[in-house]
Amino acid sequence: MTPKQAQKLTILDIAKLAGVGKSTVSRVLTHDPRVKPATREKVEQVIRESGYVPSKSAQSMRGGNSRVIGILVSRLDSPSENKAVRGILEVIYAADYDAVIMESQFCTDKTREHIAVLEKRNVDGVIVFGFSGFDCAILDSFTQRAVVIAVDTDSVSSVSYDNKGMISLAMAQFTGKGLKHISYMGVDPADRTTGQLRLDAYLEACAQQHIEPCYQTGELSYDSAYTLTDAVLSTQTQAIVCASDTLAMGVAKRLQELNRTDVLVSGVGATDLLQFMFPNTFSVDPGYFDAGQRAADLLLQHLRQSADVTHLVQRSCLPF
């Protein structure tokens, strides 16, 4: 039988070839112990010889091992999450898993609904991008089969980012050049990680270096940063540290309009687009891709054996 013909085979064809009922084939596929060893052997032989490959979604519907991982991002258009998802996919594809990707939009109710759907679909495990106010109890049905990214948790394994370290690196880069007038473009502190922790790091560096703080906080978007740029700019400003590359893009665009080529800009994210559009900027690399890989590795460990709840912090580095 050619691979194409084998692909067209259905569970009913296998049942007929093995001389058993469709439900028996289904039980063999889900490793149901109630199937007699001789029957199992016969069905498995037909499967081997015909080259039949059961579809992952059909297996999942039957309640067997689906070999599917649910990935719950917060925003499908987030460059940082896209990098982390690429890292996740690389690891899970190599381990012969597929992915279902859903979006929470930072909403607890949506997260709960998506988790319920993933549970019904019988996915093997989930990787969830957490957010401020995220409640780990939502993942109770996936105990030992879940990993949270971007925020640290207690009851569920996690991979978080070094939010303070990344801003300290950017500040050190500018203060090392002797700059004293460094502003900051951040995110609303209600966002604990990208907002509060990164702002804290800026304020701590200012205190250490005797720099007068000058900052604004807004949304995660480049237009928010673009609009707020004038409020952190004076004739003295030498540099603006931004909480993300998206914000750095908004700031750099506004500086370009004002012809302030004297003001240096840094971002967080190591986004190619920032460097391409504004070559005079630099960006701290928080290791999003690696964080995604580590989260996927951690989840696979949980799925293979009952690994302990583990918390990893992804270190940041400068791009040079």
Ligand SMILES: O=P(O)(O)OC[C@H]1O[C@H](O[C@H]2O[C@H](CO)[C@@H](O)[C@H](O)[C@H]2O)[C@H](O)[C@@H](O)[C@@H]1O
């Ligand atoms: O514009 P981006 O490239 O997406 O970067 C902005 C930040 O996005 C991520 O933080 C936001 O989403 C997290 C879930 O992935 C959430 O926990 C956090 O509260 C949000 O601010 C990313 O974690 C940050 O590193 C990016 O800077």
